[in-house]
Amino acid sequence: xxxxxxxxxxxxxxxxxxxxxxxxxxxxxxxxxxxxxxxxxxxxxxxxxxxxxxxxxxxxxxxxxxxxxxxxxxxxxxxxxxxxxxxxxxxxxxxxxxxxxxxxxx
Amino acid sequence: xxxxxxxxxxxxxxxxxxxxxxxxxxxxxxxxxxxxxxxxxxxxxxxxxxxxxxxxxxxxxxxxxxxxxxxxxxxxxxxxxxxxxxxxxxxxxxxxxxxxxxxxxxxxxxxxxxxxxxxxxx
Numbered sequence: 001x002x003x004x005x006x007x008x009x010x011x012x013x014x015x016x017x018x019x020x021x022x023x024x025x026x027x028x029x030x031x032x033x034x035x036x037x038x039x040x041x042x043x044x045x046x047x048x049x050x051x052x053x054x055x056x057x058x059x060x061x062x063x064x065x066x067x068x069x070x071x072x073x074x075x076x077x078x079x080x081x082x083x084x085x086x087x088x089x090x091x092x093x094x095x096x097x098x099x100x101x102x103x104x105x106x
Numbered sequence: 107x108x109x110x111x112x113x114x115x116x117x118x119x120x121x122x123x124x125x126x127x128x129x130x131x132x133x134x135x136x137x138x139x140x141x142x143x144x145x146x147x148x149x150x151x152x153x154x155x156x157x158x159x160x161x162x163x164x165x166x167x168x169x170x171x172x173x174x175x176x177x178x179x180x181x182x183x184x185x186x187x188x189x190x191x192x193x194x195x196x197x198x199x200x201x202x203x204x205x206x207x208x209x210x211x212x213x214x215x216x217x218x219x220x221x222x223x224x225x226x227x228x
């Protein structure tokens with residue numbers, strides 16, 4: 001079955017750029033979405049169709065997807081961005097989630 | 107702004123069926139181009155997709171749960187529901203409902219409910 005892999009954790013200093021990767025076989029040929037989840041809250045869509053940002057999501061969030069890797073980039077990370085991030089794709093009539101990445105801003 | 111609200115029993119006994127309902131407000135469940143989904147999250151773990159349903163009845167299920175899951179939709183009440191049978195402690199989780207955007211080559215979850223904790227215990 002298809003799988004996507006994320007690093008368990010990523011750390012970034014405030015104001016710096018954080019990159020969270022999501023790897024899977026030929027992932028670049030599928031659409032990737034990203035969700036942010038803060039403790040005790042439901043997930044929020046931050047990127048869809050690889051690069052598109054829903055209304056209300058800050059411009060510092062951006063996405064890319066090529067080859068075997070989709071990447072969520074947070075430019076100028078802020079303390080409020082500290083959260084778990086999940087990538088998601090669709091393959092063979094199945095939703096696939098990555099295991100999640102805990103982003104620490106310190 | 108669409109809102110989704112999960113409802114159902116917080117405690118279920120092993121081997122029983124848990125039934126959850128998601129009530130949609132601020133939007134019509136009878137919208138082409140969208141599905142309506144259930145997902146769950148075990149304590150301290152990642153997201154797990156259960157399945158989704160179109161108001162016309164088409165469904166997609168997770169292969170790992172397909173044998174125990176039934177999704178249904180009630181357009182008159184603007185609700186959709188999940189039945190998960192033969193539950194065990196491994197089904198203890200927070201269950202979310204969500205609105206799904208369908209763009210034929212993929213899907214993503216646009217809006218999520220707050221989630222409801224279901225505990226399986228005797």
